[in-house]
Amino acid sequence: MKIICIGRNYADHAKELKNDLPTEPVIFMKPKSALLLPEKPIYYPEFTKDLHFECEVVVKIDKNGTHVQEKFANKYYSEITLGIDFTARDIQREQQKKGLPWEIAKAFNGSAAVGNFVPLSDTLNIDDLDFQLKLNDSVVQDGHTRDMIFNIDKIIAYASQFFTLNIGDLIFTGTPAGVGPVKIGDKLEGYLQGNKVLDVDVK
Numbered sequence: 396m397k398i399i400c401i402g403r404n405y406a407d408h409a410k411e412l413k414n415d416l417p418t419e420p421v422i423f424m425k426p427k428s429a430l431l432l433p434e435k436p437i438y439y440p441e442f443t444k445d446l447h448f449e450c451e452v453v454v455k456i457d458k459n460g461t462h463v464q465e466k467f468a469n470k471y472y473s474e475i476t477l478g479i480d481f482t483a484r485d486i487q488r489e490q491q492k493k494g495l496p497w498e499i500a501k502a503f504n505g506s507a508a509v510g511n512f513v514p515l516s517d518t519l520n521i522d523d524l525d526f527q528l529k530l531n532d533s534v535v536q537d538g539h540t541r542d543m544i545f546n547i548d549k550i551i552a553y554a555s556q557f558f559t560l561n562i563g564d565l566i567f568t569g570t571p572a573g574v575g576p577v578k579i580g581d582k583l584e585g586y587l588q589g590n591k592v593l594d595v596d597v598k
């Protein structure tokens with residue numbers, strides 16, 4: 396499986412990192428080794444001094460497809476959760492400054508934390524979802540999927556031109572404003588429509 400991630404997909408977050416708004420989805424990948432399964436802790440990596448959380452809606456692909464048309468994209472997923480796109484912000488800044496790829500800042504072991512998947516339904520519509528991240532019981536990110544620049548169907552249509560989607564692939568759909576650093580001992584909890592789906596301790 397692969398993990399496809401979208402950067403700068405919420406205007407308020409692009410602004411907080413002083414990035415321009417994209418005209419096409421910004422895509423990067425994480426390998427399978429980046430996956431951090433539900434309830435597992437992340438161990439603060441030694442190579443960074445500025446590990447950041449980015450809470451994101453995560454979509455699980457459940458049908459193989461390439462060149463998927465946007466109007467059929469909703470046939471390719473049925474479950475979602477929240478995840479954390481852990482980012483070594485200091486390394487990312489260095490890499491960006493040098494014009495180098497991001498992988499060592501974004502795709503390291505444990506950098507793709509996921510919560511428990513829940514099925515989409517008439518009452519859980521992916522384009523109309525509230526989500527929150529709490530850091531040690533305080534809400535630090537509060538997003539709504541309607542604020543995505545590119546919604547999930549547009550992302551699937553765009554990404555599948557380049558990469559065949561396979562059953563089990565995950566798509567991290569981008570983070571709203573409010574990203575910030577964690578330290579050892581912190582507790583992150585993600586809520587989708589008020590229900591807790593994600594729990595990650597920093598060790």
Ligand code: MG
Pocket residue numbers: 400401402449451480569570
């Ligand atoms: Mg992100």
